[in-house]
Amino acid sequence: MLGKDLTSLAKAQGHECLLTDLDVDITDEKAVTLFLENNKPDRIVNCAAYTAVDLAETETALNYKVNAIGPxxxxxxxxxxxxxxxHISTDYVLNGNPPAPLNPEDEYHPVNAYGKAKMEGERFLLESGASVWIIRTAWLYGINGKNFVKTMLSLMNTKEKLSVVNDQFGNPTWTVDLARAILTVLQSGSHFGIYHFTGEGITTWCDFALKIQELGLQEGLLSKKIPIEGVLSSQFKTAAVRPSWSALSKEKIKSTFSIQVPKWEDSLASYIQLEKEHAGK
Ligand SMILES: NC(=O)c1ccc[n+]([C@@H]2O[C@H](COP(=O)([O-])OP(=O)(O)OC[C@H]3O[C@@H](n4cnc5c(N)ncnc54)[C@H](OP(=O)(O)O)[C@@H]3O)[C@@H](O)[C@H]2O)c1
Structure with a gap:
């Protein structure tokens, strides 16, 4: 999802850019070495990951292999x-308490297998001796992948009512905004370290869903309004526990690279427009 948007934007900005997928398995040292020798890139961006957060609780070996050994x-x-x-990482390596957004220097506090493996991946990278930027992001959506916005639009078109969790707080992020930030960081060639980038503003999954409904109705992607009720995580059991507070502070990336962070609602509106174009409406 992120890799494709990043590649399109990089090409649009005039960069020569090679997109790889499973053809270069990031856990295979020989394959990665060969690829680097053949192509001699001057930057590497790792958007590859095992992202099935609930399945990661049982597919532990694959989760660890891709999210820890890969990095x-x-x-x-x-x-x-x-x-x-x-390298792209996740808010799920953290969990904190309101009201302050979490800083890149805050202590690790993963609450599920995916977050633990991503944390190990970060640690390996920081010990590797390579010049590394780690950008943690959260609640990602984009046109090229399965995501919360698409799922909600689909459910809102087929269900009579919805229940959505309203006790987890975080920041929705559009892949295009993140891709722009990544390219700015790459161009700097300096200030290695851990950063946070998400949309600006804190919300819950339920309020995120309500905004998707509002915009979906406005843009004609939804034909009817359905009731959406907030529920507690304890009423909505999933295999993996999610952090209750993973809102991320963007102060470091803003001040280091002069990056502007759009409000999540504005980015969602742009994304819904894109969905509308794709639906031919
Ligand atoms: N999605 C979110 O809400 C979210 C939130 C926070 C952070 N992030 C992070 O953001 C980054 C991008 O996420 P995304 O949602 O764009 O991910 P995605 O759509 O799931 O894409 C990940 C890609 O990695 C590929 N991949 C898996 N194992 C690989 C391997 N061993 N070698 C090479 N490629 C491999 C996958 O291929 P297959 O599909 O063929 O397996 C897939 O194309 C990830 O680091 C993720 O942890 C995502």
């Missing part, structure tokens, strides 16, 4: 070839 391999290869590496 370890990339860090080792990037250090050997002296190529700066930008």
């Amino acid at each position: 370890q391999v990339l860090g080792k290869c990037a250090a050997q070839k002296k190529v700066p590496l930008l």
Whole structure:
């Protein structure tokens, strides 16, 4: 989802950009080394991950392999070839308490297997000796992947009412905004370290869903308004526990790279327009 939007934007900005998928398995050191030797990139961006948060509770080996060993391999290869590496991580390595948004320097506090493996991946990278930027993001949606916005629009068109969790707080993020931020960081070639980037503003999944409904109705993607009720996480059991507070502070990325962070509602409105174009409406 992120990789495709990043590649399109990079190409639109005039960068030569190679998009790989499972053809370069990030857990295979030989494959990564060969790819770097053949292509000699001057930056590497890792958008690859195992992102099935609930399945990760049972597919523990694959989750660890992709989310921890993958970054370890990339860090080792990037250090050997002296190529700066930008890695994408997640708010799920943290969990805190309101009201303050979480800072990149806050202590790790993963509450599920996915968050733990992503934390290990970060640690491997920080120890690798490579020049690394780690950007943690959250609640990502984009035109090229399965995501909360698409799921909600589909359910709102088929169900009579919906229940959505209203005791988890975070920041929705559009892949296009994140891709812009990534390109700015890459161009700097400096200030390696951990950063946070998400949409601006804190919300709950339920309020996020209400905004999707409002915009979906406005843009003709939804034909009827249905009741949406807030429920507690304890009433909506999932295999993986989610952090109750993973709102991220963007102060560091804003002040270091002069990056502007759009309000999540504005980005959602742009994304819904894109969905409308794709639906041919
Ligand atoms: N989605 C979110 O809400 C969210 C939130 C916070 C952070 N993030 C992070 O943001 C980044 C991008 O997420 P996304 O939602 O764009 O992910 P995504 O759509 O699930 O894409 C991940 C890609 O990685 C590929 N992949 C899996 N194992 C691989 C391997 N061993 N070698 C090479 N490629 C492999 C997957 O291929 P297959 O599909 O063929 O397996 C998939 O194309 C990830 O680091 C994720 O952890 C995402």
